Amino acid sequence: MNIWLTLGIDPTDDMSLIRKTYARLLKIHHPEDDPAGYQRLREAYHEAMRWAKEQRQPHPDTGSSREEAGKATGAVDRDEGFAGQAAGATGITDRDKDFAGQDAGATDRNDGFPGQDAGIFEDGHDDKPLADMSSLPRISAWPEPEPDTLPVDREQRRGSREEFMAQLDALYQDLPSRLNVDLWLELLNQDALWQMDRENDLARNILSYLNEHYFLPEEVWDLLVGTFHWKELASEDPEAFLGELPKVYAYAVNRAPEARMSYSAVLAAGDVPFDTFFRYREALASALIRQEKEEAQQALAKALALFEADPDLLRLQTEYYWQAGDTEKSLAACEHYIRLAKPDNDMRLLRVRLLIQLERVSEALDQLDQIAAIAPELPEVLSLRGQCYRRQGRLDAAESTYNHLLELNSRDVEAVVSLAQIHTSTRESLPRLDPSQRKEAKQKLRSKLSRHSWGTRLGVAVHFLMASKWLTLIGIFLLLVLIAGSWHKHVGIAPWAYASQQYKSEAQVITTIDELENLPKGINAVRVKLSKATFVNILELNEARGKGSGQSSFIFNNQVEDLSQLVKVSGYLCMGYLDGTAVIFLANEDQFNKLKDTRTIEVDGIVRELPSGSFMTLFEQRDKEVNYLGSKPLSNYYLNTKYGISGSDVLPPIPFRIYVYVMLLGMFLISLNVELRRTRRFLQYR
């Protein structure tokens, strides 16, 4: 910003000229009409004055007399700007005196205002008197006045200061004047205020005064703050400022809600101690914010006793009864306000809200119609209308209203929750509907609740399954592959066939050799009656005596050498005839003993294909010698009848590792099942 352009003059160190220019331009850039221009002007003025002062600083290479003469001249110029000040001839002397005064400056400031008249504050005003200098705020960031050589007499300055403060007080004490910003502008534009060397002292006095006398309209506070830059001062040390000047802080720097009341209505009150009234009103506002009911009640009563027709007070009264839950009184205060003041939508809508609470819904709707005629899209209008419709049972109209509200503001929570309540009412009324209506209503409700599609929900379920159990799923897959591979390699038959053989309880009755040799797949437990059955003198030996465990071998009966071999005999190879065909069977001891008494035997056993080696080698050898078969054919199948139809000993053993795999598989499946239960719960969310 070019300050000289703003002021409309050439750069000059003539402070008087700068001041006069500023005063002239103030009439053009009024703070109320042109706040931006006013601000620019003030900043330019300050900068210009500071620059001018710097230009008048003593130069090291000039003679002091010339300097002082020059300054004396300047002092004369400055003195012209001040009313009642001595002419420049005494400027030097005065400045010297000034320096002496500077040294005693603290003492000076500690004096009370000379001429201060406590009587100014009598007759009904309970305002406190002007503070003496000793109680002035000592804000740490406040710049100290510079102890430079000042041409203005110290006594003259003090006199000017006192005169200014008296004017300030007079302006404040007269309420109509207090509310007139032009008068404040005039006061602040006085030359006394523009002594830069003493501006800080005067500003301190003003701050202290206004901390006690703070019921000023916003425009006046803005003017004061703009003049003295109190916001900047406060920002340097907000805590100190707040601590020392709480009211100035609340009313000027950081405008608290309590400070946002108006004052002009009280002018109509006549002879009312208005500052007392303002204090009660302020106390009421503060108590309402802190929710101190008793304090609020007392302040309200006192304020009403002084003046009942203040709109701000009526609004606070409405709020007080609203907070207290006294709807009737709140409504009465609200209606009083509306009759008295130029009501805004806010109070009208509050009245509607109070009417709804009192179940005067029709009245509320009428009021809403009037407001909606001017402001149909106000969210609160729609919200209250929706409430009215709900109370009247007009759910469709309510739903439509809330949907409209959501179109205006998709984040309106009340609309969302109210629609949810309407859906609940609809859902609860479904049983009372006719079946045909019920179905349609259900479908409508489902579409309003907008559940995600099955596909989406499945996708979410799969996402969580994969995300949390991917390792488990891989483990399950690998274990299944291992189990299948190991089973196929070591067992060789399908698991279900193995199980059926393991636990089969019924044998198929075979009567012909064809039936024996053409058994259906998976069935190999049979009951057969064999004729001409005989022991073929071949013994089965087993290393372990348990069923189905250990290695088996076969020897001729006459090759048994000692008792230790006899103990190991686990089977007796025999042969019988079925349908004219020889059938070998491996018998147990009981069956072997029975054959000593009879040649016909009925046996239960497991059918197997004849092995190529094993006992067949011995049988063929023996048959050559003894000719068991004669000309009879030999079946391709033999029977293991040692354990009847429980074929566990002839079934291949399941390797231990398969048991381990199955146990691990079980653990993984349990883990997976936890997630599957969660998935089921999620999919059942309806």
Next chain:
Amino acid sequence: MSQNGALRREVLQLYVDAAVAFIPMDLYAEYYIMNPEMLVDVSRQTMWEILNTFHIRNEDELRRDIAWTIAVGRRLEFARTCQQLSILSEAERNKFIEEAETAQDKHKRAVANYYLRRMPAGGIGAYDFSYAVFKCLGGRQLKCLSEDEMWGYIGSLANLMRSSYSNWYDYTMGFAVGFEYFSPEMSQTYLSADRQRLMRLLNLRKSPLLQIRL
């Protein structure tokens, strides 16, 4: 634990499930609503990272935070803002909002102003209570809180929930407004893109809100 204690915890568990149902957002929210234990089924590091977003860095801070939430909570700030606005005229309220020092304060004042007379009696207490319950679960998962401690806090929170709100609709409003007040960036999704989820939460038969009354 006595039978009464076990029964009480069963009932409190229903409050827990309902309270944390408001926290998850977006497409996977309903999975967490029906499986609330999954909300804290994360690694220790992740859980601490989540708690760090609440400025909780250790066990002591966790306990202090929960205790403060029970006693005071962030609901006080909202209530205070509403009380400040309630004494002003409409024009002054608008000025008060505009003159906020930071954008965040301005947003908060605007939200409080928008819902000024529409809030339930409990204010935004629901926002405090739901997140406090979540922190209790997190604390137990991290073994910062014992079972008894956790259930003690939850018992207090359940009492607060019941005394502050008379139904889940009001609770929902309290939570959602609190969410918008303190988390303006995320509330766009929560309230506008995902509002059907809130409606389902308040209506579907299997919803945790319908398993226990306030």
